[in-house]
Amino acid sequence: xxxxxxxxxxxxxxxxxxxxxxxxxxxxxxxxxxxxVKAIMGYNIIVFGSNLAxxxxxxxxxxxxxxxxxxxxxxxxxxxxxxxxxxxxxNALFIMIIAMVINIIIAKLTPxxxxxxxxxxxxxxxxxxxxxxxxxxTYSLIxxxxxxxxxxxxxxxxxxxxxxxxxxxxxDIGLAHFGSVACLIGGMTSLIFKNSKEEKKEKKKxxxxxxxxxLMAISMFFIYLLAIINIENGFLYDFTGETNKLYIAFKxxxxxxxxxxxxxxxxxxxxxxxxxxxxxxxxxxxKDAKPAMDSAVFFTYNPEIVMLGFVTSLVGGIxxxxxxxxxxxxxxxxPVTTHLFSGGLAGIFGYVxxxxxxALLSAFVHGIIITVIPIFLLPLLRPHIGLMRTCYADSDFxxxxxxxxxxxxxxx
Numbered sequence: 078x079x080x081x082x083x084x085x086x087x088x089x090x091x092x093x094x095x096x097x098x099x100x101x102x103x104x105x106x107x108x109x110x111x112x113x114v115k116a117i118m119g120y121n122i123i124v125f126g127s128n129l130a131x132x133x134x135x136x137x138x139x140x141x142x143x144x145x146x147x148x149x150x151x152x153x154x155x156x157x158x159x160x161x162x163x164x165x166x167x168n169a170l171f172i173m174i175i176a177m178v179i180n181i182i183i184a185k186l187t188p189x190x191x192x193x194x195x196x197x198x199x200x201x202x203x204x205x206x207x208x209x210x211x212x213x214x215t216y217s218l219i220x221x222x223x224x225x226x227x228x229x230x231x232x233x234x235x236x237x238x239x240x241x242x243x244x245x246x247x248x249d250i251g252l253a254h255f256g257s258v259a260c261l262i263g264g265m266t267s268l269i270f271k272n273s274k275e276e277k278k279e280k281k282k283x284x285x286x287x288x289x290x291x292l293m294a295i296s297m298f299f300i301y302l303l304a305i306i307n308i309e310n311g312f313l314y315d316f317t318g319e320t321n322k323l324y325i326a327f328k329x330x331x332x333x334x335x336x337x338x339x340x341x342x343x344x345x346x347x348x349x350x351x352x353x354x355x356x357x358x359x360x361x362x363x364k365d366a367k368p369a370m371d372s373a374v375f376f377t378y379n380p381e382i383v384m385l386g387f388v389t390s391l392v393g394g395i396x397x398x399x400x401x402x403x404x405x406x407x408x409x410x411x412p413v414t415t416h417l418f419s420g421g422l423a424g425i426f427g428y429v430x431x432x433x434x435x436a437l438l439s440a441f442v443h444g445i446i447i448t449v450i451p452i453f454l455l456p457l458l459r460p461h462i463g464l465m466r467t468c469y470a471d472s473d474f475x476x477x478x479x480x481x482x483x484x485x486x487x488x489x
Contacts, residue, residue: 094368095109095113095350095351096109096113098354098355100357101357101361101362102361112353116351119344119346120347122339122340122346125339127340129336130414130417133336134413135413136301136325137304138411138412138414140308141410141411145398149408150410150452150468152412152451152467153412154415154474156467157467157469160467161208168207168214169203170203171219172222172223173223173226174223175223176203176230177227177230178223179226180230185362185363190363190364191367191368192355192358193234194253195254198254199230202474203222205458206226207222208458209461212461217489218485222481229473233258234367234369237257237261240264248367249367250352250368250370251368252422253369253370256423256443256447259443259472260419260439260443260472261426262442262443263423263442264427264429264430266442267434267435270427270434271431290338293380293384294331294333295330296384299326302323305325317329351370372419379425382424383421383425386420386421386422386428386439386440389437390424390443391413391420392441393420394412394445395444397445397449398448406452407452407455409448412447412470419471420440423439424437426439451469451475455468457482458478
């Protein structure tokens with residue numbers, strides 16, 4: 078498992094990719110060192126911001142669960158990878174290596190030119206596939222799992238490429254994210270709001286608000302305040318160390334805003350170096366190779382809509398949760414971090430085709446999808462994780478697990 082962790086650390090992958098790309102362009106060693114340092118600094122700023130966001134949103138998640146008194150299915154990618162742990166780490170490593178090789182082969186031989194650079198998401202998905210074959214981890218199933226994952230590491234960036242092009246205005250970068258399907262479905266539903274007349278009006282609005290950290294902090298203040306207003310002081314003190322609700326809402330809204338802008342700062346530092354390195358890889362190794370990168374990379378293009386998408390996706394999740402309670406189905410607690418990183422992206426997908434109304438619809442649909450899919454995913458994982466009430470949070474884990482289970486039954 079230690080080798081697995083080292084191999085899949087994104088900073089290690091970045092150093093490897095940048096080194097190859099710079100050397101292929103026959104640049105001097107000082108250029109290589111500058112690119113590596115800037116990319117790793119950017120990555121670590123992203124990690125610091127992401128960890129701060131996750132811990133801050135963890136408080137929001139706890140208060141939502143406490144307010145609604147629901148503890149049925151609690152999706153969490155981080156919890157799932159800890160379950161994979163040492164028991165399934167060896168198989169996950171093999172699946173991961175096969176998947177990365179398949180991803181490169183596909184990029185070399187087909188029009189799917191995307192290299193999936195998101196180490197931890199590859200780790201998460203490899204772990205899930207290792208769980209799904211745990212009852213019979215034969216070499217054939219391990220190889221099938223690796224090929225299966227490698228194909229989707231190439232295919233998902235390809236099918237989201239039209240939206241990414243609209244978001245970025247460029248074709249040399251893709252999305253490496255296993256929440257792609259829900260974002261894609263949300264973005265496609267927003268096509269009903271496609272309206273060219275709205276574009277100029279929206280541009281004037283967003284130009285004023287695009288970089289407004291104050292707007293974000295105020296929005297999150299009210300979200301936190303609404304979440305904790307009816308929570309007893311003793312419970313709040315246990316996990317925040319504070320009892321004053323106004324102060325708690327203020328503190329965590331500021332922490333969230335700082336985290337968000339740290340992520341954006343890190344992305345800006347890292348992305349330029351990655352794209353520069355891929356110029357060498359594309360010219361010398363894989364013609365027209367394109368890096369596929371995490372959802373946070375695309376937050377820089379419209380931070381305001383990311384916030385709108387996050388809040389709307391969370392609302393979609395809570396509304397769906399209420400319906401689940403009403404119809405007495407299994408209840409899925411909203412994974413707040415996923416609503417930020419995937420729901421925010423879904424908002425951008427919707428915005429580029431349907432402006433603000435499109436962003437609202439896309440993110441809301443995303444929130445519904447990720448609150449429904451765990452109901453179908455958990456039964457597939459339960460034989461391998463026992464009675465634990467958790468599963469993976471992003472949409473593609475459930476979708477790929479269902480397809481893989483069907484494929485396995487068909488072939489074996």
